[in-house]
Amino acid sequence: MECRLGCGACCIAPSINNPIPGMPNGKPAGVRCVNLDDDNLCRLFGKPERPALCAAFQPCESVCGDSRIEALALISAMEIDTRC
Template sequence: MKCEPGCGACCVAPSISSPIPGMPEGKPAGVRCVQLDDNNLCRLFGDPSRPDVCHQFKADPDICGEGSKQAMANLIELERIT
């Protein structure tokens, strides 16, 4: 499965504990990553400074569902239970 362009759920819903350029302490859950542009695309995609956790995340129907709203809801729930 490929990411839905402009979704951005994985850049907002989960917490990220590793440093992100512009967010040296990582980011809390529900906070928009500073590297997410106005079109909800990652400015660091393909850049070696992109955190490993972001690089390793792969779109999956079980997580992303049928679109960005479902992806956001699923990721919020996964964050809540972990």
Template sequence: MSCRAGCGACCIAPSITSPIPGMPEGKPAGVRCLQLDEDNLCQLFGDSSRPAVCRRFDYDRELCSDNREQALRILTEWELATR
């Protein structure tokens, strides 16, 4: 399976410590990435300026589960567990 279009959970729940265009210090956990558009799609997808950590993140059934709400909950739990 591939990423669910319009999910965006991986662009909200985890912290990202590398620079993101418009967010030079990265982003804290739970903060919506500035590059996530109103349809919850990454505006940098396929762009060389997309952070490496974002390029490496891919759909994983264990993390993304069956819907966006579950993905947000699971990713938030994992973020809290890895602090």
């Protein structure tokens, strides 16, 4: 599966516990990453400073669903299920 252009769900729904460019304390779940532009495209995509966690994310139907709305819901549910 290819990324849905302009989706950005993986840059909004999950938490990131490590520092990322522009967010030294990481990113809480449900908070838009500061590196996501107005078109929901990552400003760091393809750049060496892009976090390894973000670069490792691979889109798939079970995570991304059939739409941006479904992707936000699926990733948010996974975030809730994996909280300690």
